[in-house]
Amino acid sequence: MGYIAKIHNMLAQKEISCAELTKEYLNRIESDNAALKAYVCVTADEALKTAEAVDKKIAAGEEIGLLEGVPMSLKDNMSTKGISTTCCSKILTGYKPIYDATVWELLKAQNAVMLGKTNMDEFAMGSSCETSYYGGAANPFNTNHVSGGSSGGAASAVSGNLAAYSLGSDTGGSIRQPASFCGVVGLKPTYGAVSRYGLIAYASSLDQIGPVAKTVEDAAIVFDAISKPDKRDSTCLGAKGGDTFSQLGNDIKGMKIGIAREYLDGVRDDVKEAVLAASEVYKSLGAEIVYFDLPVIKYALPVYYIIACAEASSNLGRYDGIRYGYKTEHYNGTHDMICRTRSEGFGEEVKRRILLGTYVLSAGYYDAYYKKATDLRGTIIRAFNDAFASCDVILAPTVPMTAFEKGHAVSDPIETYLTDICTVPVNIAGLPGVSVPCGFNSKGMPIGMQLIGRSFGEAQILNAAYHYQQAAPENFKDTKWGVKL
Amino acid sequence: MVTREDVENIALLSKLFVPENELDSLTASMQEIIDFADAINNAPSSEDGFDNINNLSNVFREDEVVPSYPVSEILKNAPEQAEDHFLVRNRE
Numbered sequence: 001m002g003y004i005a006k007i008h009n010m011l012a013q014k015e016i017s018c019a020e021l022t023k024e025y026l027n028r029i030e031s032d033n034a035a036l037k038a039y040v041c042v043t044a045d046e047a048l049k050t051a052e053a054v055d056k057k058i059a060a061g062e063e064i065g066l067l068e069g070v071p072m073s074l075k076d077n078m079s080t081k082g083i084s085t086t087c088c089s090k091i092l093t094g095y096k097p098i099y100d101a102t103v104w105e106l107l108k109a110q111n112a113v114m115l116g117k118t119n120m121d122e123f124a125m126g127s128s129c130e131t132s133y134y135g136g137a138a139n140p141f142n143t144n145h146v147s148g149g150s151s152g153g154a155a156s157a158v159s160g161n162l163a164a165y166s167l168g169s170d171t172g173g174s175i176r177q178p179a180s181f182c183g184v185v186g187l188k189p190t191y192g193a194v195s196r197y198g199l200i201a202y203a204s205s206l207d208q209i210g211p212v213a214k215t216v217e218d219a220a221i222v223f224d225a226i227s228k229p230d231k232r233d234s235t236c237l238g239a240k241g242g243d244t245f246s247q248l249g250n251d252i253k254g255m256k257i258g259i260a261r262e263y264l265d266g267v268r269d270d271v272k273e274a275v276l277a278a279s280e281v282y283k284s285l286g287a288e289i290v291y292f293d294l295p296v297i298k299y300a301l302p303v304y305y306i307i308a309c310a311e312a313s314s315n316l317g318r319y320d321g322i323r324y325g326y327k328t329e330h331y332n333g334t335h336d337m338i339c340r341t342r343s344e345g346f347g348e349e350v351k352r353r354i355l356l357g358t359y360v361l362s363a364g365y366y367d368a369y370y371k372k373a374t375d376l377r378g379t380i381i382r383a384f385n386d387a388f389a390s391c392d393v394i395l396a397p398t399v400p401m402t403a404f405e406k407g408h409a410v411s412d413p414i415e416t417y418l419t420d421i422c423t424v425p426v427n428i429a430g431l432p433g434v435s436v437p438c439g440f441n442s443k444g445m446p447i448g449m450q451l452i453g454r455s456f457g458e459a460q461i462l463n464a465a466y467h468y469q470q471a472a473p474e475n476f477k478d479t480k481w482g483v484k485l
Numbered sequence: 486m487v488t489r490e491d492v493e494n495i496a497l498l499s500k501l502f503v504p505e506n507e508l509d510s511l512t513a514s515m516q517e518i519i520d521f522a523d524a525i526n527n528a529p530s531s532e533d534g535f536d537n538i539n540n541l542s543n544v545f546r547e548d549e550v551v552p553s554y555p556v557s558e559i560l561k562n563a564p565e566q567a568e569d570h571f572l573v574r575n576r577e
Contacts (some may be wrong), residue, residue: 031506063524072523087491094562095562096561096562096564098554098558098559098561101555185520191538192538192539192541193540205537205538234538234541235537237539248575262569277523296528298524299524299528301521302521302523302524302525303525305518305521306522306525307521315501317500320500321562321563321564322571322573323562323563323571324562324563324564325562325564326564327564327565328575330577331576331577332576332577333575333576334573334575335500337573337574337577339500339501339502340502342500342501343497343501343502344503351499351501352514352515352518354499354501355495355496355499355501355515356515356518356522357512358495358498358499358521359487359491359495359515359519360522362494362495362498366558368524369524372526372528373525373534374535375530375531375534375535376525376531377534377535378530378531378534379528410541413514413517413518414489414517414521417521418573429538430538430539447547455539456512460546462521
């Protein structure tokens, strides 16, 4: 049983009140967050207010929904009315949105208990959470290691039992990579399945919001709750593959699971072995393993960085010190004020990506980089479509390695970009991908595998993930932190 | 080849200041990333093209008047404001 169902039953059967449960989570955040740094903002008053409303319903004998009263958290790039939303950047210090992101509006309507906002790489730009203005979140399996990023706080909070689930966002792997590093489940939905309204934009054609959870059931329940069409995001169609939770457990005998050889190139041996061992589990469950080539994904990483940075340079143009957030103290003229505000407000990685994005969009370089990258994006999409003619689901590593030690990522940007090599193709092609724990290395750090589906094929990949979870529960380990249910 | 002048020009377009003493290291760092991005120029030319992920096409809807946010709410986050406007001073 997943954590959400477990909490739901505890509340419905009055084993614990929602206020007691919420206080337990808040107490553990107070004691454990100093080490994990999963949260950058704790919303205790709001959480307790919602918990009391849920308790009143239960006391009145009313039925409660599955997500009602379940303590959760949101990544700090999702707008929450009246609650600090900073993208973990100095430039958004003090910013309190005047509206809610659609995902939060949907969950709030179900009386989800938000415990706070989680840590992240600044503007979701990073793979270790260490570009956060507040310092990075730690890995609950070993706090000397990074949580991964950019949704590092979300993965750390869930792995460390400081939230039953969390919402992250994934532009190039930012849900799946930290989920892999922290030994939890992370789903990046199909582009257009979940509304981006109120998600502070990094790269609009790649960004998607999705759940980070302890189990596949939990990820499915949350995905079903947030994947609704939204007229405020014209690209959002909602889930088109039906309710995913009710499809968990469907037979996977005869399912064709594809492995692209290129995904295994350059991957550390322990990760490769764990992924291949998972393919053996699938064989024993009656699935068929099919190997194929996907040579075009070798261009995925540069294509991703060109497109993402180009879009970021445009999206981050809005931070000018005039309408919200940080403003420089000393300046001489408007141009000087804007330049100083931005130079003082953005961190190094964000500035690097804005400059790179501006470069590839500037006259003389647009055709060679941006135009070429978007053309190749079409080629990558076609290659995935062709691959899905011969398989139902693609199995790959989530990250070529396990969580590295703190401080390692900061030293070399290119080497850090390479950690995204297995996750970015999914964003480029707009496909759904879920990271699932599939083993541990010799030092006890989690290894994740990725299941990639056809467009709007969330039900299929979550079902495949669910069967693996049932067959290999030893890979879903708990940590010593947080609330023990 | 990324030059110091390129970086100065891009920084100006990006409305970012790059201190003189960081210009050389930033130019080298940009060159390294551009070399990495140059890998795409080894790819076979593509005729696939790309417009948007789910092949959506633009549609028009009725232009309905809906309530907007009150000015006072919008101005709450402004570093400086005056008389229902964002205030932009030319000098500190």
